Amino acid sequence: MARPVGLCELPRGSRERAVLVHCRAGFEREAADELAGHAAARGMSGTTEARPGLALFTPAPPVALARIAAALRYADLVFARQLLFSSALCTGLLVGDRVAPLVAAARAQANRYGEIVIETADTEASKPLLRLCRGLASPLRQALRSAGLLGDAHVDPAWPRLHIIFLRSDSARVGLSYPGNSSPWPMGIPRLRAARGAPSRAGLKLEEAFLTLLTAGEREERLRAGMVAVDLGAAPGGWSWELARRGLSVTAVDNGSLCGEASESRLVRQVRADGFRFRPARPVDWMVCDIVDRPDRVTDLVARWLLEGWCRQCIFNLKLPMKRRLETVWRCREAIGQTLAAARLRHRLTFKHLYHDRIEVTGYITRLS
Numbered sequence: 001m002a003r004p005v006g007l008c009e010l011p012r013g014s015r016e017r018a019v020l021v022h023c024r025a026g027f028e029r030e031a032a033d034e035l036a037g038h039a040a041a042r043g044m045s046g047t048t049e050a051r052p053g054l055a056l057f058t059p060a061p062p063v064a065l066a067r068i069a070a071a072l073r074y075a076d077l078v079f080a081r082q083l084l085f086s087s088a089l090c091t092g093l094l095v096g097d098r099v100a101p102l103v104a105a106a107r108a109q110a111n112r113y114g115e116i117v118i119e120t121a122d123t124e125a126s127k128p129l130l131r132l133c134r135g136l137a138s139p140l141r142q143a144l145r146s147a148g149l150l151g152d153a154h155v156d157p158a159w160p161r162l163h164i165i166f167l168r169s170d171s172a173r174v175g176l177s178y179p180g181n182s183s184p185w186p187m188g189i190p191r192l193r194a195a196r197g198a199p200s201r202a203g204l205k206l207e208e209a210f211l212t213l214l215t216a217g218e219r220e221e222r223l224r225a226g227m228v229a230v231d232l233g234a235a236p237g238g239w240s241w242e243l244a245r246r247g248l249s250v251t252a253v254d255n256g257s258l259c260g261e262a263s264e265s266r267l268v269r270q271v272r273a274d275g276f277r278f279r280p281a282r283p284v285d286w287m288v289c290d291i292v293d294r295p296d297r298v299t300d301l302v303a304r305w306l307l308e309g310w311c312r313q314c315i316f317n318l319k320l321p322m323k324r325r326l327e328t329v330w331r332c333r334e335a336i337g338q339t340l341a342a343a344r345l346r347h348r349l350t351f352k353h354l355y356h357d358r359i360e361v362t363g364y365i366t367r368l369s
Protein backbone atom coordinates (compact mmCIF):
# COMPACT_ATOMS: atom_id res chain seq x y z
CA MET A 1 0.00 0.00 0.00
CA ALA A 2 1.25 3.50 -0.82
CA ARG A 3 2.40 5.51 2.16
CA PRO A 4 -0.45 7.79 3.34
CA VAL A 5 0.12 11.41 2.36
CA GLY A 6 0.24 14.51 4.47
CA LEU A 7 0.98 13.12 7.91
CA CYS A 8 3.05 15.08 10.37
CA GLU A 9 3.93 14.56 13.99
CA LEU A 10 2.18 16.23 16.88
CA PRO A 11 4.32 17.99 19.47
CA ARG A 12 5.32 15.69 22.32
CA GLY A 13 2.85 15.60 25.17
CA SER A 14 -0.22 16.06 23.01
CA ARG A 15 -0.05 12.65 21.35
CA GLU A 16 -3.17 10.56 21.75
CA ARG A 17 -2.67 8.36 18.76
CA ALA A 18 -5.29 5.74 18.28
CA VAL A 19 -7.11 3.77 15.66
CA LEU A 20 -10.79 4.53 15.96
CA VAL A 21 -13.63 2.70 14.29
CA HIS A 22 -17.34 3.31 14.15
CA CYS A 23 -19.46 0.23 14.73
CA ARG A 24 -23.03 -0.72 15.50
CA ALA A 25 -23.93 -0.11 19.15
CA GLY A 26 -23.63 -3.45 20.96
CA PHE A 27 -20.71 -4.62 18.79
CA GLU A 28 -17.98 -2.45 20.32
CA ARG A 29 -16.19 -5.39 21.94
CA GLU A 30 -16.02 -7.30 18.67
CA ALA A 31 -14.74 -4.21 16.84
CA ALA A 32 -12.09 -3.55 19.51
CA ASP A 33 -10.91 -7.18 19.70
CA GLU A 34 -10.77 -7.35 15.94
CA LEU A 35 -8.59 -4.22 15.78
CA ALA A 36 -6.25 -5.61 18.43
CA GLY A 37 -6.08 -8.94 16.56
CA HIS A 38 -5.11 -7.31 13.26
CA ALA A 39 -2.60 -5.02 14.97
CA ALA A 40 -1.05 -7.99 16.80
CA ALA A 41 -0.71 -9.86 13.51
CA ARG A 42 1.38 -6.90 12.31
CA GLY A 43 3.55 -6.84 15.39
CA MET A 44 1.79 -4.05 17.30
CA SER A 45 0.51 -4.34 20.82
CA GLY A 46 -1.63 -1.88 22.69
CA THR A 47 -4.79 -1.27 24.63
CA THR A 48 -8.38 -1.30 23.47
CA GLU A 49 -11.34 0.71 24.59
CA ALA A 50 -14.97 0.12 23.73
CA ARG A 51 -17.34 3.05 24.11
CA PRO A 52 -20.87 3.25 22.75
CA GLY A 53 -20.75 3.02 18.95
CA LEU A 54 -16.95 3.31 18.86
CA ALA A 55 -13.90 1.13 19.42
CA LEU A 56 -10.35 2.36 19.90
CA PHE A 57 -6.97 0.75 19.73
CA THR A 58 -4.03 2.68 21.19
CA PRO A 59 -0.65 1.21 20.31
CA ALA A 60 1.80 0.89 23.17
CA PRO A 61 4.55 1.91 22.78
CA PRO A 62 3.19 4.68 20.50
CA VAL A 63 3.50 4.10 16.79
CA ALA A 64 3.49 6.74 14.04
CA LEU A 65 0.05 7.11 12.51
CA ALA A 66 1.50 6.38 9.08
CA ARG A 67 2.69 2.96 10.25
CA ILE A 68 -0.64 2.00 11.78
CA ALA A 69 -2.48 3.30 8.74
CA ALA A 70 -0.32 1.23 6.41
CA ALA A 71 -0.95 -1.89 8.49
CA LEU A 72 -4.73 -1.86 8.76
CA ARG A 73 -7.12 -2.31 5.85
CA TYR A 74 -10.73 -1.21 6.18
CA ALA A 75 -11.83 -4.04 3.89
CA ASP A 76 -10.30 -6.63 6.25
CA LEU A 77 -12.22 -5.40 9.29
CA VAL A 78 -15.63 -7.02 9.67
CA PHE A 79 -17.12 -4.98 12.51
CA ALA A 80 -15.71 -1.56 11.56
CA ARG A 81 -18.14 0.65 9.71
CA GLN A 82 -15.53 3.36 9.36
CA LEU A 83 -11.77 3.33 9.92
CA LEU A 84 -10.09 6.46 11.31
CA PHE A 85 -6.62 7.28 12.56
CA SER A 86 -6.72 9.77 15.37
CA SER A 87 -3.77 11.89 16.46
CA ALA A 88 -5.29 13.93 19.26
CA LEU A 89 -8.00 14.12 21.84
CA CYS A 90 -9.11 17.73 22.32
CA THR A 91 -10.72 18.31 25.69
CA GLY A 92 -12.05 21.41 27.42
CA LEU A 93 -13.60 22.75 24.21
CA LEU A 94 -15.63 25.80 25.15
CA VAL A 95 -18.84 27.06 23.57
CA GLY A 96 -17.89 29.74 21.04
CA ASP A 97 -14.21 28.75 21.15
CA ARG A 98 -14.09 25.31 19.66
CA VAL A 99 -12.79 26.19 16.19
CA ALA A 100 -9.28 27.42 17.03
CA PRO A 101 -8.09 24.37 19.03
CA LEU A 102 -9.60 21.97 16.48
CA VAL A 103 -7.85 23.77 13.60
CA ALA A 104 -4.57 23.68 15.56
CA ALA A 105 -4.93 19.92 16.11
CA ALA A 106 -5.82 19.41 12.45
CA ARG A 107 -2.71 21.36 11.41
CA ALA A 108 -0.50 19.26 13.66
CA GLN A 109 -1.92 16.10 12.14
CA ALA A 110 -1.59 16.69 8.39
CA ASN A 111 -0.68 19.39 5.88
CA ARG A 112 -3.78 19.22 3.76
CA TYR A 113 -7.22 17.61 3.66
CA GLY A 114 -9.60 17.06 0.81
CA GLU A 115 -12.74 17.09 2.95
CA ILE A 116 -13.94 17.54 6.50
CA VAL A 117 -16.41 15.30 8.34
CA ILE A 118 -17.81 16.39 11.71
CA GLU A 119 -19.49 13.49 13.42
CA THR A 120 -20.26 11.59 16.59
CA ALA A 121 -21.02 7.98 17.51
CA ASP A 122 -24.09 6.35 16.00
CA THR A 123 -25.99 5.92 19.27
CA GLU A 124 -29.19 7.32 20.75
CA ALA A 125 -27.22 9.07 23.50
CA SER A 126 -25.00 10.87 20.97
CA LYS A 127 -27.89 12.21 18.86
CA PRO A 128 -28.00 15.61 20.65
CA LEU A 129 -24.38 16.16 19.53
CA LEU A 130 -25.43 16.07 15.87
CA ARG A 131 -26.80 19.59 16.20
CA LEU A 132 -23.44 20.80 17.45
CA CYS A 133 -21.73 18.99 14.53
CA ARG A 134 -24.01 20.69 11.99
CA GLY A 135 -23.51 24.11 13.62
CA LEU A 136 -19.72 23.83 13.48
CA ALA A 137 -19.52 22.69 9.85
CA SER A 138 -19.47 26.11 8.24
CA PRO A 139 -17.14 27.98 10.68
CA LEU A 140 -14.68 25.07 10.76
CA ARG A 141 -14.66 24.77 7.00
CA GLN A 142 -13.98 28.48 6.63
CA ALA A 143 -11.22 28.47 9.24
CA LEU A 144 -9.54 25.45 7.62
CA ARG A 145 -9.69 27.08 4.19
CA SER A 146 -8.22 30.33 5.57
CA ALA A 147 -5.43 28.28 7.16
CA GLY A 148 -4.74 26.62 3.80
CA LEU A 149 -5.55 23.20 5.23
CA LEU A 150 -8.64 22.36 3.24
CA GLY A 151 -8.26 21.76 -0.49
CA ASP A 152 -10.61 20.32 -2.99
CA ALA A 153 -10.89 16.54 -3.02
CA HIS A 154 -11.51 16.73 -6.78
CA VAL A 155 -8.00 18.15 -7.28
CA ASP A 156 -6.29 15.30 -5.44
CA PRO A 157 -8.60 12.47 -4.37
CA ALA A 158 -5.74 10.96 -2.30
CA TRP A 159 -5.79 13.75 0.28
CA PRO A 160 -7.03 12.44 3.59
CA ARG A 161 -10.37 13.48 5.04
CA LEU A 162 -10.27 15.33 8.32
CA HIS A 163 -12.60 13.85 10.94
CA ILE A 164 -13.72 15.63 14.08
CA ILE A 165 -15.51 13.10 16.26
CA PHE A 166 -17.38 14.66 19.16
CA LEU A 167 -17.47 12.43 22.23
CA ARG A 168 -19.11 15.13 24.35
CA SER A 169 -19.89 18.76 23.70
CA ASP A 170 -16.51 19.74 25.19
CA SER A 171 -14.32 16.94 23.83
CA ALA A 172 -13.57 15.61 20.39
CA ARG A 173 -11.08 13.32 18.77
CA VAL A 174 -9.27 14.68 15.76
CA GLY A 175 -8.45 12.10 13.16
CA LEU A 176 -8.25 11.35 9.50
CA SER A 177 -9.30 8.72 7.02
CA TYR A 178 -7.86 7.75 3.66
CA PRO A 179 -10.27 7.65 0.73
CA GLY A 180 -8.95 4.28 -0.47
CA ASN A 181 -8.99 2.74 3.00
CA SER A 182 -12.30 3.76 4.56
CA SER A 183 -16.01 3.97 3.98
CA PRO A 184 -17.02 6.80 1.64
CA TRP A 185 -19.93 7.69 3.96
CA PRO A 186 -19.75 9.72 7.19
CA MET A 187 -19.81 7.30 10.15
CA GLY A 188 -19.95 4.54 7.54
CA ILE A 189 -23.69 5.06 7.09
CA PRO A 190 -25.06 4.95 3.55
CA ARG A 191 -28.25 6.94 3.17
CA LEU A 192 -30.33 4.44 1.18
CA ARG A 193 -34.07 4.56 0.78
CA ALA A 194 -36.33 1.62 0.16
CA ALA A 195 -37.78 2.29 -3.29
CA ARG A 196 -41.53 2.23 -3.78
CA GLY A 197 -42.76 -1.30 -4.33
CA ALA A 198 -39.97 -2.93 -2.30
CA PRO A 199 -41.46 -5.97 -0.50
CA SER A 200 -39.26 -5.42 2.59
CA ARG A 201 -36.49 -3.19 3.89
CA ALA A 202 -34.20 -6.24 3.68
CA GLY A 203 -33.49 -5.25 0.07
CA LEU A 204 -31.46 -2.32 1.44
CA LYS A 205 -29.09 -4.86 2.99
CA LEU A 206 -28.34 -6.34 -0.43
CA GLU A 207 -28.06 -2.90 -2.02
CA GLU A 208 -25.57 -1.84 0.66
CA ALA A 209 -23.66 -5.10 0.16
CA PHE A 210 -23.32 -4.37 -3.56
CA LEU A 211 -22.12 -0.82 -2.81
CA THR A 212 -19.71 -1.87 -0.06
CA LEU A 213 -18.32 -5.23 -1.02
CA LEU A 214 -18.05 -4.85 -4.80
CA THR A 215 -15.96 -2.23 -6.57
CA ALA A 216 -17.65 0.11 -9.05
CA GLY A 217 -16.07 -1.93 -11.86
CA GLU A 218 -17.38 -5.18 -10.41
CA ARG A 219 -20.88 -3.76 -10.09
CA GLU A 220 -20.85 -2.76 -13.73
CA GLU A 221 -19.45 -6.05 -14.92
CA ARG A 222 -21.26 -8.45 -12.58
CA LEU A 223 -24.70 -6.95 -12.14
CA ARG A 224 -25.90 -6.76 -15.69
CA ALA A 225 -29.42 -7.14 -16.98
CA GLY A 226 -29.95 -10.64 -18.31
CA MET A 227 -27.78 -12.33 -15.70
CA VAL A 228 -29.23 -15.14 -13.61
CA ALA A 229 -29.50 -15.45 -9.83
CA VAL A 230 -30.81 -17.83 -7.20
CA ASP A 231 -32.08 -16.32 -3.92
CA LEU A 232 -32.16 -18.84 -1.06
CA GLY A 233 -34.48 -17.89 1.81
CA ALA A 234 -36.13 -15.31 -0.42
CA ALA A 235 -39.46 -14.44 1.25
CA PRO A 236 -40.94 -11.86 1.45
CA GLY A 237 -38.76 -10.95 -1.54
CA GLY A 238 -36.62 -7.86 -0.79
CA TRP A 239 -33.42 -9.37 -2.18
CA SER A 240 -35.14 -10.96 -5.20
CA TRP A 241 -36.77 -7.64 -5.97
CA GLU A 242 -33.43 -5.82 -5.66
CA LEU A 243 -31.89 -8.24 -8.17
CA ALA A 244 -34.89 -8.04 -10.51
CA ARG A 245 -34.77 -4.23 -10.32
CA ARG A 246 -31.28 -4.52 -11.84
CA GLY A 247 -32.63 -6.73 -14.64
CA LEU A 248 -31.44 -10.11 -13.33
CA SER A 249 -33.70 -13.17 -13.61
CA VAL A 250 -34.21 -14.67 -10.17
CA THR A 251 -35.26 -18.05 -8.84
CA ALA A 252 -36.59 -17.28 -5.37
CA VAL A 253 -36.38 -20.33 -3.11
CA ASP A 254 -38.51 -20.30 0.04
CA ASN A 255 -41.51 -22.13 1.46
CA GLY A 256 -42.87 -18.77 2.57
CA SER A 257 -44.67 -16.45 0.16
CA LEU A 258 -43.25 -13.53 -1.80
CA CYS A 259 -45.03 -10.20 -1.39
CA GLY A 260 -45.72 -7.06 -3.39
CA GLU A 261 -43.77 -6.46 -6.57
CA ALA A 262 -41.50 -9.47 -5.98
CA SER A 263 -44.51 -11.76 -6.42
CA GLU A 264 -45.61 -9.92 -9.56
CA SER A 265 -42.28 -9.41 -11.36
CA ARG A 266 -41.88 -11.38 -14.58
CA LEU A 267 -38.19 -11.72 -13.67
CA VAL A 268 -38.87 -13.55 -10.39
CA ARG A 269 -39.93 -17.19 -10.31
CA GLN A 270 -40.68 -18.74 -6.94
CA VAL A 271 -39.74 -22.30 -6.05
CA ARG A 272 -41.13 -23.68 -2.79
CA ALA A 273 -38.25 -25.81 -1.55
CA ASP A 274 -35.60 -26.23 1.12
CA GLY A 275 -32.71 -23.91 0.26
CA PHE A 276 -30.18 -26.44 1.60
CA ARG A 277 -31.39 -29.06 -0.91
CA PHE A 278 -32.16 -26.90 -3.93
CA ARG A 279 -29.87 -27.33 -6.97
CA PRO A 280 -29.96 -25.07 -10.03
CA ALA A 281 -30.66 -26.75 -13.39
CA ARG A 282 -27.59 -24.98 -14.81
CA PRO A 283 -24.86 -22.72 -13.36
CA VAL A 284 -25.94 -19.20 -12.44
CA ASP A 285 -24.10 -15.90 -12.09
CA TRP A 286 -25.20 -15.27 -8.51
CA MET A 287 -26.38 -17.16 -5.48
CA VAL A 288 -27.59 -14.98 -2.61
CA CYS A 289 -28.64 -16.43 0.73
CA ASP A 290 -30.45 -14.83 3.67
CA ILE A 291 -31.64 -18.06 5.32
CA VAL A 292 -31.88 -17.83 9.11
CA ASP A 293 -29.80 -20.82 10.21
CA ARG A 294 -26.54 -21.72 11.92
CA PRO A 295 -23.54 -19.87 10.44
CA ASP A 296 -21.59 -23.10 9.87
CA ARG A 297 -24.49 -24.61 7.88
CA VAL A 298 -24.76 -21.49 5.70
CA THR A 299 -20.98 -21.45 5.27
CA ASP A 300 -20.95 -25.09 4.09
CA LEU A 301 -23.78 -24.31 1.70
CA VAL A 302 -21.91 -21.38 0.17
CA ALA A 303 -18.69 -23.38 -0.17
CA ARG A 304 -20.62 -26.20 -1.85
CA TRP A 305 -22.21 -23.89 -4.43
CA LEU A 306 -18.80 -22.55 -5.41
CA LEU A 307 -17.07 -25.94 -5.40
CA GLU A 308 -19.75 -27.52 -7.56
CA GLY A 309 -19.59 -24.55 -9.94
CA TRP A 310 -23.30 -23.83 -9.41
CA CYS A 311 -22.59 -20.10 -9.10
CA ARG A 312 -19.76 -17.72 -9.83
CA GLN A 313 -20.24 -15.48 -6.81
CA CYS A 314 -22.32 -15.24 -3.73
CA ILE A 315 -23.61 -12.75 -1.16
CA PHE A 316 -24.77 -14.34 2.05
CA ASN A 317 -25.75 -13.44 5.55
CA LEU A 318 -24.49 -15.09 8.72
CA LYS A 319 -26.82 -14.67 11.70
CA LEU A 320 -24.95 -14.14 14.97
CA PRO A 321 -27.28 -14.67 17.93
CA MET A 322 -24.45 -16.33 19.91
CA LYS A 323 -22.01 -14.73 22.36
CA ARG A 324 -18.72 -15.31 20.52
CA ARG A 325 -19.60 -13.44 17.37
CA LEU A 326 -16.10 -12.44 16.25
CA GLU A 327 -14.76 -15.97 16.68
CA THR A 328 -17.76 -17.35 14.81
CA VAL A 329 -17.07 -15.13 11.79
CA TRP A 330 -13.36 -15.95 11.87
CA ARG A 331 -14.13 -19.68 12.09
CA CYS A 332 -16.54 -19.51 9.15
CA ARG A 333 -14.05 -17.51 7.08
CA GLU A 334 -11.35 -20.06 7.78
CA ALA A 335 -13.66 -22.98 7.00
CA ILE A 336 -14.63 -21.62 3.57
CA GLY A 337 -11.02 -20.66 2.85
CA GLN A 338 -9.72 -24.12 3.70
CA THR A 339 -12.42 -25.95 1.76
CA LEU A 340 -11.86 -23.90 -1.37
CA ALA A 341 -8.07 -23.90 -1.05
CA ALA A 342 -8.13 -27.73 -0.82
CA ALA A 343 -9.93 -27.74 -4.16
CA ARG A 344 -7.45 -25.14 -5.53
CA LEU A 345 -10.31 -22.76 -6.16
CA ARG A 346 -8.96 -19.21 -6.09
CA HIS A 347 -11.38 -16.82 -4.53
CA ARG A 348 -11.84 -13.53 -2.68
CA LEU A 349 -13.93 -13.50 0.49
CA THR A 350 -14.95 -10.41 2.45
CA PHE A 351 -17.26 -9.98 5.42
CA LYS A 352 -18.77 -6.74 6.66
CA HIS A 353 -21.16 -5.81 9.40
CA LEU A 354 -23.21 -3.49 7.21
CA TYR A 355 -25.24 -0.56 8.48
CA HIS A 356 -28.43 -2.41 7.49
CA ASP A 357 -27.26 -5.61 9.17
CA ARG A 358 -28.52 -6.16 12.67
CA ILE A 359 -27.26 -9.21 14.57
CA GLU A 360 -25.64 -10.63 11.49
CA VAL A 361 -22.84 -9.98 9.02
CA THR A 362 -22.80 -10.12 5.24
CA GLY A 363 -20.26 -12.06 3.21
CA TYR A 364 -19.24 -11.72 -0.42
CA ILE A 365 -17.29 -14.44 -2.16
CA THR A 366 -16.22 -14.58 -5.77
CA ARG A 367 -14.17 -17.00 -7.83
CA LEU A 368 -11.02 -15.47 -9.21
CA SER A 369 -10.43 -17.74 -12.17
Ligand SMILES: C[S@@+](CC[C@H](N)C(=O)[O-])C[C@H]1O[C@@H](n2cnc3c(N)ncnc32)[C@H](O)[C@@H]1O
Nearest residue numbers: 202233234235236237238239256274275290291
Ligand atom coordinates in the same frame (compact mmCIF):
# COMPACT_ATOMS: atom_id res chain seq x y z
C1 LIG B 1 -34.60 -13.07 6.85
S1 LIG B 1 -35.80 -13.85 5.89
C2 LIG B 1 -35.29 -13.43 4.27
C3 LIG B 1 -35.65 -12.05 3.86
C4 LIG B 1 -35.38 -11.81 2.40
N1 LIG B 1 -33.96 -11.83 2.10
C5 LIG B 1 -35.96 -10.51 1.90
O1 LIG B 1 -35.21 -9.70 1.38
O2 LIG B 1 -37.16 -10.30 1.99
C6 LIG B 1 -35.36 -15.52 6.00
C7 LIG B 1 -36.16 -16.43 5.12
O3 LIG B 1 -35.48 -17.68 5.11
C8 LIG B 1 -36.47 -18.68 4.94
N2 LIG B 1 -35.90 -19.98 5.28
C9 LIG B 1 -35.53 -20.46 6.49
N3 LIG B 1 -35.02 -21.71 6.35
C10 LIG B 1 -35.06 -22.00 5.03
C11 LIG B 1 -34.67 -23.10 4.25
N4 LIG B 1 -34.11 -24.19 4.81
N5 LIG B 1 -34.85 -23.05 2.91
C12 LIG B 1 -35.40 -21.96 2.33
N6 LIG B 1 -35.80 -20.88 3.03
C13 LIG B 1 -35.62 -20.88 4.35
C14 LIG B 1 -37.62 -18.23 5.80
O4 LIG B 1 -38.83 -18.79 5.35
C15 LIG B 1 -37.57 -16.71 5.61
O5 LIG B 1 -38.49 -16.32 4.62
